[in-house]
Amino acid sequence: QLDVAAAHAALSRLSAYHRAALTLRYLDGLPVAEVGGELGRSLHATETLLVRARAAFRRVYEEGEGHDA
Numbered sequence: 001q002l003d004v005a006a007a008h009a010a011l012s013r014l015s016a017y018h019r020a021a022l023t024l025r026y027l028d029g030l031p032v033a034e035v036g037g038e039l040g041r042s043l044h045a046t047e048t049l050l051v052r053a054r055a056a057f058r059r060v061y062e063e064g065e066g067h068d069a
Helices: 003-012 016-028 033-037 043-068
Strands: none
Touching: 003 016, 003 043, 016 033, 016 043, 033 043
């Protein structure tokens, strides 16, 4: 379960491209193909971007949790 404040803080620490991809996909609920269209990327490139963005988010989020403990 995500802490909403910590998730927003983690999201703000990501690159603009990662933040945009995650926001469009998970907050705005767009399908991957539409995320790619918004970002000017192919479907495959968008899938790769999302994999990397989720990994970056996870890393930053977990670092933040460690600082709060």
